[in-house]
Amino acid sequence: MSNVEGSGRPTQHEGAAQQDTSLTRRGVLGIFGAAGAGALVSTFTGPPGVGPVSLVSEAAPEVLVQRGSGWVGAALSRIDGPLKVRGMARFAAEFALDDMVYAALVFSTIAKGRIATLDTGAAEAAPGFVLVMTHRNAPRMQPMVPFGPNEKAAGNDNLPIMQDDRVRWNGQPIAVVLAETQEQADHAASLIRVTYEAEPATTSFAQAKANGTEGAVYFHHEIGDAEAELAAAAVSVDATYRTPYQNHNAIEPHAVTVAWHGDELVVHDASQSVVHNAWSLAHILGIEERQVHVTSPYVGGAFGGKFMGSHQVLAAAAARLAGRPVRLTLSREGVYRMVGGRALTEQRMAIGARRDGRFDAIIHTGTATHTRDSPHPEAFPFVSLSAYATGSLKTDLQWAFLDQVANAAMRAPGEAVGSFALESAVDEVAVALGMDPIELRIRNEPKTDPLNGAEFSSRNVVKAWRDGAERFGWAKRNPIPGAVRKGEWLVGMGCGTASHIYNRENGGAARLTLTSDGTVTVDIATHDAGMGTETAQTQIIAENLALHPDQVEFRLADSAMPGLVAGRGSSQTTTVAATVVEAKKMLVAELLTLIRADSPLAGLTAQQVGPRNAGLAKLDDPTRHETYTAILTRAKRDKVTVEASPDEPTEMNERSMHSYGAMFCEVRVNAVTGETRVSRMLGSMDCGRVINPKTAASQFRGGMIMAMGLALTEHTHYDERTGRIMNPSLAEYHIPVHLDVPEIDVIWTGIPDPHAPMGARGIGELSVTGTAAAIANAIYNATGKRIRELPITLDKLM
Amino acid sequence: MNPLTYARARDAAEAVRFAGARDATYLGGGTNLVDLLREGVERPAALVDVTGLPATITKRRNGGLLIGAAVRNTALAEDRDVRTRYPVLARAILAGASAQIRNMATVGGNILQRTRCAYFYDIDGSRCNKRTPGQGCDAIGGFNRTHAILGASSACVATHPSDMCAALAALDAVVHLEGAAGARTLPLTELHRLPGDHPEVETLLEPGELITAVELPPLASGARSAYRKVRDRASYAFALVSVAAVLEVKNGRVKDVRLALGGVAHKPWRAREAENALRGGPATARAFRAAAEAELDAATALHDNGFKIELANRTITAVLAELAGRK
Numbered sequence A: 001m002s003n004v005e006g007s008g009r010p011t012q013h014e015g016a017a018q019q020d021t022s023l024t025r026r027g028v029l030g031i032f033g034a035a036g037a038g039a040l041v042s043t044f045t046g047p048p049g050v051g052p053v054s055l056v057s058e059a060a061p062e063v064l065v066q067r068g069s070g071w072v073g074a075a076l077s078r079i080d081g082p083l084k085v086r087g088m089a090r091f092a093a094e095f096a097l098d099d100m101v102y103a104a105l106v107f108s109t110i111a112k113g114r115i116a117t118l119d120t121g122a123a124e125a126a127p128g129f130v131l132v133m134t135h136r137n138a139p140r141m142q143p144m145v146p147f148g149p150n151e152k153a154a155g156n157d158n159l160p161i162m163q164d165d166r167v168r169w170n171g172q173p174i175a176v177v178l179a180e181t182q183e184q185a186d187h188a189a190s191l192i193r194v195t196y197e198a199e200p201a202t203t204s205f206a207q208a209k210a211n212g213t214e215g216a217v218y219f220h221h222e223i224g225d226a227e228a229e230l231a232a233a234a235v236s237v238d239a240t241y242r243t244p245y246q247n248h249n250a251i252e253p254h255a256v257t258v259a260w261h262g263d264e265l266v267v268h269d270a271s272q273s274v275v276h277n278a279w280s281l282a283h284i285l286g287i288e289e290r291q292v293h294v295t296s297p298y299v300g301g302a303f304g305g306k307f308m309g310s311h312q313v314l315a316a317a318a319a320r321l322a323g324r325p326v327r328l329t330l331s332r333e334g335v336y337r338m339v340g341g342r343a344l345t346e347q348r349m350a351i352g353a354r355r356d357g358r359f360d361a362i363i364h365t366g367t368a369t370h371t372r373d374s375p376h377p378e379a380f381p382f383v384s385l386s387a388y389a390t391g392s393l394k395t396d397l398q399w400a401f402l403d404q405v406a407n408a409a410m411r412a413p414g415e416a417v418g419s420f421a422l423e424s425a426v427d428e429v430a431v432a433l434g435m436d437p438i439e440l441r442i443r444n445e446p447k448t449d450p451l452n453g454a455e456f457s458s459r460n461v462v463k464a465w466r467d468g469a470e471r472f473g474w475a476k477r478n479p480i481p482g483a484v485r486k487g488e489w490l491v492g493m494g495c496g497t498a499s500h501i502y503n504r505e506n507g508g509a510a511r512l513t514l515t516s517d518g519t520v521t522v523d524i525a526t527h528d529a530g531m532g533t534e535t536a537q538t539q540i541i542a543e544n545l546a547l548h549p550d551q552v553e554f555r556l557a558d559s560a561m562p563g564l565v566a567g568r569g570s571s572q573t574t575t576v577a578a579t580v581v582e583a584k585k586m587l588v589a590e591l592l593t594l595i596r597a598d599s600p601l602a603g604l605t606a607q608q609v610g611p612r613n614a615g616l617a618k619l620d621d622p623t624r625h626e627t628y629t630a631i632l633t634r635a636k637r638d639k640v641t642v643e644a645s646p647d648e649p650t651e652m653n654e655r656s657m658h659s660y661g662a663m664f665c666e667v668r669v670n671a672v673t674g675e676t677r678v679s680r681m682l683g684s685m686d687c688g689r690v691i692n693p694k695t696a697a698s699q700f701r702g703g704m705i706m707a708m709g710l711a712l713t714e715h716t717h718y719d720e721r722t723g724r725i726m727n728p729s730l731a732e733y734h735i736p737v738h739l740d741v742p743e744i745d746v747i748w749t750g751i752p753d754p755h756a757p758m759g760a761r762g763i764g765e766l767s768v769t770g771t772a773a774a775i776a777n778a779i780y781n782a783t784g785k786r787i788r789e790l791p792i793t794l795d796k797l798m
Numbered sequence B: 001m002n003p004l005t006y007a008r009a010r011d012a013a014e015a016v017r018f019a020g021a022r023d024a025t026y027l028g029g030g031t032n033l034v035d036l037l038r039e040g041v042e043r044p045a046a047l048v049d050v051t052g053l054p055a056t057i058t059k060r061r062n063g064g065l066l067i068g069a070a071v072r073n074t075a076l077a078e079d080r081d082v083r084t085r086y087p088v089l090a091r092a093i094l095a096g097a098s099a100q101i102r103n104m105a106t107v108g109g110n111i112l113q114r115t116r117c118a119y120f121y122d123i124d125g126s127r128c129n130k131r132t133p134g135q136g137c138d139a140i141g142g143f144n145r146t147h148a149i150l151g152a153s154s155a156c157v158a159t160h161p162s163d164m165c166a167a168l169a170a171l172d173a174v175v176h177l178e179g180a181a182g183a184r185t186l187p188l189t190e191l192h193r194l195p196g197d198h199p200e201v202e203t204l205l206e207p208g209e210l211i212t213a214v215e216l217p218p219l220a221s222g223a224r225s226a227y228r229k230v231r232d233r234a235s236y237a238f239a240l241v242s243v244a245a246v247l248e249v250k251n252g253r254v255k256d257v258r259l260a261l262g263g264v265a266h267k268p269w270r271a272r273e274a275e276n277a278l279r280g281g282p283a284t285a286r287a288f289r290a291a292a293e294a295e296l297d298a299a300t301a302l303h304d305n306g307f308k309i310e311l312a313n314r315t316i317t318a319v320l321a322e323l324a325g326r327k
């Protein structure tokens, strides 16, 4: 492999991000996470001169894998489960504050222009009316700061929030109505009359492309001459793959309850970024960060859609005007109008191969819709950078700009849709070669990262393929398309590779308090949006401190806690694990200072002792042991508190680190109607150590179900004439329902990653990748029809 | 939602009286109407709750059934007589909505549920002749994958979404009505209108007229019936196309056939052309396909829904073949 142009740093785009040339691609993406990869990009559109700060440290890699009491790897049930089942977990919209009023929003119905008239008279006369806020009376506020070089920024756009009469997308909130009840607020809001002066808007993909696209430099890479290699290849596939708009549909709609106490703002949020949101609100409202307190103990799904949004800002501003606490819950329609989702993509995916299957060329280029202000690039080519060994590689991402709500990150942004193209094309090459698609993938298994030659920290996807194939019964698959039929149903099997980049955030920090009763409390401002963070972290703490989970209290999602750990990029578990490991080290050191001459541990150094059995022991002589309670009691201390933050995350700068999966699927396609039903799925994962098999399996299953939606049903009906979303409801926007979801089997290699904290890599987004292609490939095997446009609805198969 | 008054009627006469006095809308299970109120599509001043009206299913002397308008969808689908004698109806109901919605929904409300056209629901952002006569139709140039292929007009391309009604249409159900002018009956197939120039007028009901019951005539003992619904996911999605069929085959020939389609027109669509082509002829796959084609000869496609013509063809053919084959 030659000429590694563009590996590592931007090659051709002007912009501040270039200033820091020490950034490796790994470093950059590692820091911002896949979800935040666009953060870099936002520096192009933001003010010049602000580049990402280098976070690459020269620190020697540390062996972070720990051995302990066995809590890591135990299938613990969710700690929060009983509370949720009994309805006792309080979500953001369930805080009933004294004197609270309810908010309802009015959304624009044009995509671009200005508000000409806005008549609130009837609303103001409606029963229960308290206040209406529009651009005319909203307090002056700063726009949000999008994800980017500012590490506390977590906005989705940088647009003014109700500061002027401009309309920038169809569905923009233009009025907030407060009333004594939700029903009264909704009714009053429905009485507001608005007229607009519309301006020409770009609301169609064709128009946006015709206006001219712009390249997203971080995703432009060229190794060798891929076009020439493709042209010369013995076998090639060169096709266009399309994926549609998709929207977030967390079960809990976005909601916030806010109250001002003087100049201090208390925010009960539904968030995956509490500290970011506290900082953001302070910045936007012009107060100090310490004056904002954001908590979000329970979140009903986030998936990248619950970072900083304008609804929190509107609630805080309206509460200020009204002088009363406000609850603002987005309607389901409101989520569609205000939050954004996956961008539409049109991808050119080409692979050139030799007769023996080896790839000489991979080309992954194309266009995604985007808004000028969005930090989320829908970076589909990203997935092709480290997937397969190839003689040449070319990736590129162009943006076509629309006047629409800014994209949000949506679980495995970029990779979910990019892997559909890549893994479908690999299947097409296998068909062209008459080769088994698994063998083809294994044949192209890279020895080092194809882009920059970095070593893999741990890559066992071949084992995942072999194990999965055996478990799924892949050998029984008939490779001839359309050959298996049961009654009206054509049966097929398909597969695809899942991969997701490893991330660890830089902001891990914890406060650990050990009390003399032998219990420990750990505070980290991290998040549990239903994934099981609280449970998994409790296990990690128990493991590290040799305690029972009952002796551990893990507290999270409070902006007053240490840490800057957004729930993104599948990085929370690794970030928190590294933090806990560090806190343990500090605790041991601290405890040793308390050791007295009469202790069995007297005279030992931090290197010689470690947590054992609810206390410390000499590592090579566990009989020299003293419980935490004894240590503290002897020292007459009620408690010991340490604050810790781990070393900067450099492990991914030096290596290529990803989680992987071999995704299998069996479908039935009705020969009469074209209806597809997924009948079996298996995810065979390679994700490092699994902290909790129960919550991990749920994560994988959930991701595979989400990918079923991506493959078969989900489609935001964005009316290109008006830029209006026409199906903002769970009745008309089809996510898979129970009856669509078959038994889903999940296995994993269980091989710990020696370079990841606790040996664990991220798993949150992994299984959304590769799976849609596995389904499409199964459909091809069943029917002989290659569908390159999602969702694969029945009309495409008739 | 607009403020309104609410009253619960004890019997049909009271319901009609309340409705006449208050310019009211009848409220069944509310699974459709309450959504329409919330969205502001409908803004009645008063609701008259008719779920307290008779909810009984009684056998008629002729072997048919009389089903009270307040019977819940779930109760109807679980009724023994319905399941054994009119399986097409039980299956159609169970193919619709979700268990929770079926538990609430009533027979009367199901019949009069309104279209799911997204432009009809979007009162602020879209034009709709059905909602605001003369305003124009944004569905025609917009998302119309689920819209009508039969009987549509340039004013409206919406469909009637009910599964149950397709079965009722195939069963020659008769709707019992009561209004200010007294009681009357209408065949279900004549209750709903095609849109023409007045898509806002969806039925032949007089203002304030109440559905009190639905009557099913007896089915011939040799008749078999089936319902097949084609949709975008396995459950909880409206029909793209559905077929309700009753078929009686004797000596390889079609003695009687009644066929209705759901999801294809502004009303439950009785496929008379296909029936005429089949009656007395051979019960073969080829004849079924030819009959389906005869019915769909008049079908027209919008931008997104052309596939529904072929889908209807195939589904009709498959359902008839299945009914004939099982004999």
Ligand SMILES: Cc1cc2nc3c(=O)[nH]c(=O)nc-3n(C[C@H](O)[C@H](O)[C@H](O)COP(=O)(O)OP(=O)(O)OC[C@H]3O[C@@H](n4cnc5c(N)ncnc54)[C@H](O)[C@@H]3O)c2cc1C
Residues within 6 Å of the ligand: A731, B025, B026, B027, B028, B029, B030, B031, B032, B033, B034, B050, B069, B070, B073, B095, B096, B097, B098, B101, B104, B105, B106, B107, B108, B109, B110, B111, B112, B113, B114, B161, B162, B163, B164, B209, B210, B211, B212, B236, B237, B238, B239
């Ligand atoms: C998410 C969702 C999915 C659905 N999916 C399906 C589906 O797949 N298939 C399907 O067929 N249906 C489906 N439905 C529609 C459902 O079947 C209807 O909402 C239901 O049947 C309506 O019955 P109801 O008693 O709740 O009517 P209501 O909502 O109470 O009333 C509907 C209309 O009927 C009128 N009305 C009610 N009773 C009488 C009466 N006795 N006389 C005169 N007028 C009356 C009301 O004034 C109103 O105009 C779905 C609905 C929802 C919300």
